[in-house]
Amino acid sequence: MDSLGPDDPRRVGSYQLLGRLGEGGMGRVYLARSERGRTAAVKLVKAELAREPEFRRRFTQEITAARRVGGEWTAPVLDADTHAATPWVATGYVAGPSLHEVVAKDHGPLPDASVRALAGGLARALQAIHAAGLVHRDLKPSNILVTIDGPRVIDFGIARALDSVTAAGDGLTRTGAVIGSPGFMSPEQVRGERVTAASDVFCLGTVLAFAATGRMPFGTEDSGAHALMFRIAAEEPELSGIEGELRTVIERCLAKEPDARPQVAELVALTEEAARLKPWLPGALLELLARRAVELLDAETPQAAGGMTGTAGAAPAYGPPLTGAGPGPYGHTGMQPQHHQPYGAPPHAQQHRPAAYGTAPTAHPPPYRTPPPYGQTGWQTPHPPLPLRPRAVRPVATALQVLLGIYAAFVCLQVIQEINLLVLLGEDGADTWYMAEDLDRMENFTAGNVLLFMVCAVLWSVWFYRLRTNSEAFAPGQVRYSTGLAVGSWFIPVAQFWFPLQIANDIFRISSPFPHHARPPAGYGPRPVTYGKGVLNFWWATWVATMVLALVTAEDWEVGSSIDSAIQIVLLDLLFSFVLIVTSIMALLAVQQLTTLQDQRLKGTV
Structure with a gap:
């Protein structure tokens, strides 16, 4: 990790930058820490890419899909601002060298x-990536980090956005914007054909061959990009030194035809x-x-303590200026709001998970400074809250569902009683008006209705x-309103007509296996169950109609001023029942x- 230079920003969104990790075709990568103490890798997009509308559109789509990638074999997307002047994305930091460093x-x-x-680890990482509707497109040793617990795949869901701007108007390829590394590309990428999930399988084969032999299966780095790409498309791989079942698996992955x-x-x-x-x-x-790992901790401490304070000539932060007073945990003043976050979630709703697993939270600083917990000083990282399970x-x-079915059946019986009452009122006139038996029966139905409804x-x-709480665990900070309002909003006048629907929409979005614009690659394993929002929207429309009718049908039919008025009241009651x-x-x-969608998330099938 290199120290921050004079041209490097000190903050990106709510993340304080600690040092520079590297630079690639898309932009620079920094080691950073959130307001809540979470270590992250923040990638800042190059200015020339940020000026491309098509890149921004694709980048937004791919980051949305990448947020849904979970599991222990990938570095999760923590946060992003795709609409900033300089777009950026933050992922969970994996403290380990790349596979390229380890082998080479x-x-x-x-x-x-x-x-x-x-x-095994890479296959499971690809399974999670493909289930989110993504194709990695650039699986190579430098995009695989090695940890004690297993490999971790990074930079998924980004290459496609870069792919949208690789070709200039004259058909040439822009400098620094080549998609895929020549030695680890698939034949489809070399030929410029449509890239599917099978392309990632080919790249997986090249990575495994490199890990087993220390060399690329289609030539060396000195061979030249064109020679490497020709061999990938037309020649067989060099797999000497690999034997047995492992060789068979690699050979199958390196088949020229995707279907093979x-x-x-x-x-x-x-x-x-x-x-x-x-x-x-x-x-x-x-x-x-x-x-x-020990060296990393030693390197972070002085940078965190001293390097975070703005220096003369330092590049400004990306995001709104800092507000408030008093020294922050890392030497800056005040708290910085997260302007890119779509919904405001209260600080207590944010939860943390271990860095290598699951979906990590988006930091949401409170609107005012709070004193550190007992036993901590202002210079210490706050203790993270317990994970939300x-x-x-x-x-x-x-x-x-059983109760709703019983309730619907009970209301059907009430409809029959109301129809009978209409007949009696029409036939018997005033004699029916005071029929105690019918009146008692209707009162019993009303009492039963109220009890079942409660x-x-x-x-x-x-x-x-x-x-609501599960959705917060799946995607911290992405659900509108607090968990308490998930219950209370149903009983708050006026708010009950809108707040619950917004929460339900967020639950649906987070629990769905992938966005509507992203689908798993064709022919790639069983697809999870998906739903449109038609049922959800129609249910809400009927619920609003029910609440409105409940206000206008509150009058009892037996207190009507005449037989005609009593019939009108019963007709309204009948409409309400339907x-x-x-x-x-x-x-x-x-x-x-909604339950089926969350079941899939809980079982890890999406």
């Missing part, structure tokens, strides 16, 4: 067992046992990783609250859809 500089080729474990390559699901099954190998690296390499929704949802409301609140039946059925379907 530090250790040499990995033993067979380690390469098998590497194959194994699917990721098959690779996951083939490497099931190898992926669980612990430790997966030789002892000398484990010692090296431990030493690197998602909980199963299906048991509560099943009970709620039980449904309680169970509905529990179910909706659990959906709408209530439809609302109950649509609510049952909405419960089924």
Whole structure:
């Protein structure tokens, strides 16, 4: 890691930069720390790319999809601002060298067992990436980080955005914007054909061959880009030194035709046992990783303590100016609002997870400075809150669906009673007006309706609250309003007509397996269940109609001033009952859809 230079910003969004990690075709990468103490890798896009509207559009789409990539084999997307003057993205920082460094500089080729474990981890990373509707497009040793727990894939979901601006108007390729590294490209990329998930499988084969032999399977770095790409498209790989089942797997991955390559699901099954190998690296390499981790901690401390304060001539921060007074935890003043965050979430809603696993949170500083916890000074990193764990929704949802079905059936019986009452009022006139038996029966139905509705409301609140808290765990800070409002907003006048729908829309968006503009590559394993928003929207329309009708049907039919007025009241009650039946059925379907979506997230199938 290099120190920050005079041209480097000191802050990006809510992240304080600590040092420069590297620079590539897309931009510079910095080591950073959030307001909550989370270490991250922040990538700033080059200015010439930021000026391209097509790049921004693709970049926004790919980052949206990349946020959905979870699992332990990738570095999660923590935060991004694709609309800033200089777009940026923050991912979880993985404290480990790249596979290229390990093989080419530090250790040499990995033993067979380690390469098998590497194959298992990378196959699972690709499975998560493809399930989010992404193709990596640039899987190479420098985009794979080596940790004690296994490999981690980085820079997924970005190459496609860069691909949109590689060709200039004259058909030439722009400097620094080549998609894919020549030695680790697929034949489809070389020929400029459509890139699918099978392209990543080919790249996986080249990576495994490099890890096992220490050399690229289609030539050396001195061969030249054109020679490498010709061999990839037309010649067989050089795999001497690789034997047995591992060689068979690599050869299948390196098939020239995409349809001849194994699917990721098959690779996951083939490497099931190898992926669980612990430790997966030789002892000398484990010692090296431990030493690197200690060096990283030593390098961060002075930079964090002194390097974060703005210096003369330093580049300004990306984002709004700092406000407030008093020294912050890292030497800056005040707190910086996160202008790019779409919804304001309260500070207590943000949760942290371990750096190598799952989806990490987006930092949300409070609107005012708060004193540090007891036993901490202003210069220490705040203790992170305990992680928010998602909980199963299906048991509560099943009970709620049964109750909704019973309630709909009960209202159907009430409809029959109301129709009978209309007939009696029309036939018997005034004699029916004071029929005690009919009056008692209607009162019993009304009491039963109210009781069942209250039980449904309680169970509905529990179910909706659990959906809201699970969504916060899946995507911290991305759900509007607090968890308390997930229950309270249903009972707040005026707010009940709008707030619950906004929360439900966020739950639907976060729980869905991928955005509507991104779909898993064709033919790549089973697709998760998906839904449109038609049921959700229609259910909400019927619910609003139910609330409005409840206000205008509050009058009892027996207090009408005449038979005609009593008939009008019963007709309104009948309309209300019909709408209530439809609302109950649509609510049952909405419960089924939202619960199914969250079940998939909880089971890790999306």
